[in-house]
Amino acid sequence: MSSPLATCGVTGDQPATQSLSPLQPRSEDTMRSNKRRSGLPRASTLFRCLGIVALVGVAACGSDSSTDTGTAEPTTPETASSPTTTDSVESTGDVEPTGDQAVTCSDDLVAAATEEGEVVYAGYISEVFATELKAQFEEEYPGITLTYVAGRVGEIQERVTNEQRIGSVQTDVVASGNQYLEVFRQAGLLEPADLEIDEEFTLPVDPDGNWYPQGYIPAGIAVNLDMVDADTITSWTSLTDPEWAGELLMDDPTSGSTGFGFTLEALRSSELGEGFIEALASQDPTFVAGITQPYGQIARGEYPIYFPALEGDAQREKSAGAPIEWILPAEGAYGIAINMGLIMDAPHPNAAKLLMCFVLSEEMQQLRQEIDGIYPSVVRSWAADSPPLMAELDYEARIEETDNAQTINSTYWGL
Incomplete structure (x- = not known):
């Protein structure tokens, strides 16, 4: 019997991309320009x-949950x-x-x-x-x-x-x-x-x-204060200023993470829409597929601006002494539950x-x-008020749009 992944262009036991070793996360971040195609799997294919x-x-295949895991039996x-x-x-x-x-x-x-x-x-x-x-x-x-x-x-x-x-x-x-x-x-x-x-x-x-x-988690814009006057970055549309052409660092929209989700929400937003994404794409941003790498790049001054940036990660770098400021755009944050x-x-x-x-x-x-x-995720008296969102969390709409991930990334980002 052929592998069930063969329909997705994978044969035998070969994974769709290089597989993670058991219990070992990938430690190496990758970065590329939007002029080059990604080796990461397409979200729609995945x-x-x-x-x-x-x-x-x-x-x-099934699964045998009684298989010995090699862990000593604990005392009940x-x-x-x-x-x-x-x-x-x-x-x-x-x-x-x-x-x-x-x-x-x-x-x-x-x-x-x-x-x-x-x-x-x-x-x-x-x-x-x-x-x-x-x-x-x-x-x-x-x-x-x-x-x-x-x-x-x-x-x-x-x-x-x-x-x-x-x-x-x-x-x-x-x-x-x-x-x-x-x-x-x-x-x-x-x-x-x-x-x-x-x-x-x-x-x-x-x-x-x-x-x-x-x-x-709210995602907004992270800037290097040694390179950017934070007062000039007030909205998502600030990123389309010609001053930042070729200077933007963006989360890779083909990696199924914040970059692609942000694209979907911006397209759905009544304040942003297709014209904004087209203008942003014309800025020729550099895409990065990494969890912590982009904040280090901003802190070191390799790029002046990174988006969509998680508030917590940016604030952690700032607390460590990096010249980073997290900005909540006027249109609202991209929300990640x-x-x-x-x-x-x-x-x-x-x-x-x-x-x-x-x-x-x-x-x-x-x-x-x-x-x-x-x-x-539950009401707590000590919790700070969460920032407003650029669009409501609508999972069904996002799933429907995610099915068209390859078309969306090809149309707007040339990927």
Whole structure:
């Protein structure tokens, strides 16, 4: 039987692009000019692959969640019974991992998660917050090891689909921005976590419990204050000033991350629209596919302006002494809601649910706002008011537009 990815131009066991090694994120950022084509997968092709893998690959390959992971069996707390580790556990008790909870976790869930002994989280996460999350989660639950794999959406999608395709699922929890978890759900790559929600979310949540919002990140414009008078950059349209032709650094729109999402939102915006994107493209921006690299480039003065720039990342560089200023454009920020979900046939489903509970705790939400500038997904009295958006979060509209990613990038960015 041919590989389910063959329909997407991939044969045998060859991944769509160079695959991530198990539990190892890519560490090397890549940059290119918009005059050169990217080696990254097209978003539309990748999403078609998701559907094919979900319908064909998973059924053909399956997943053995009882496979030995090489982790020593942890000791189960004496105060709780220990359900089997391959089945999900319903929440029935009131055990709170840390601080005030948006989600209730049961004694049985804690016991089952401890029995599983580990959990793997893959997706958007900063190194600083990931280090804190791992330390505090493992301190709260000493019998469970947390492994995290940071990456952009295209890398994480590739990782998860490859795991499903070969029938060796390692990832338990996946996190990504905006519509991409809904894409995962529609492709059959998620299963309901059925968390017991105690508070109302301020962001969209899947009614069937397949994905939950962690928080919201505003993206605006980052400038080097040694090269730019920040008072002259007041809106997204400021980037179309002839002064900045050939001087702009932009997130790669073919990487399935903020650059492409920003393009979609700008096209939908009543204040920006197609004329703005065309004018921006005529500025000949340089595209960069990296998580931390662009902020370093701005800090070093290699480019005067980077967009769309995450507020938290820019502020972190500024706090470290870099001459960077984050600007909220007059039309509003590009909004990125970070969502998380339970992977289908996850090897550690109970530990995954416990981690999701922990991430949604008040203490972790507050810590993440302090570290990453991510606004909480539930109402908190201590949270700062989030910046206005350039367009409302409309996942269905974004999914429909994402299906035309290749056409959009070819039309506007020449890619």
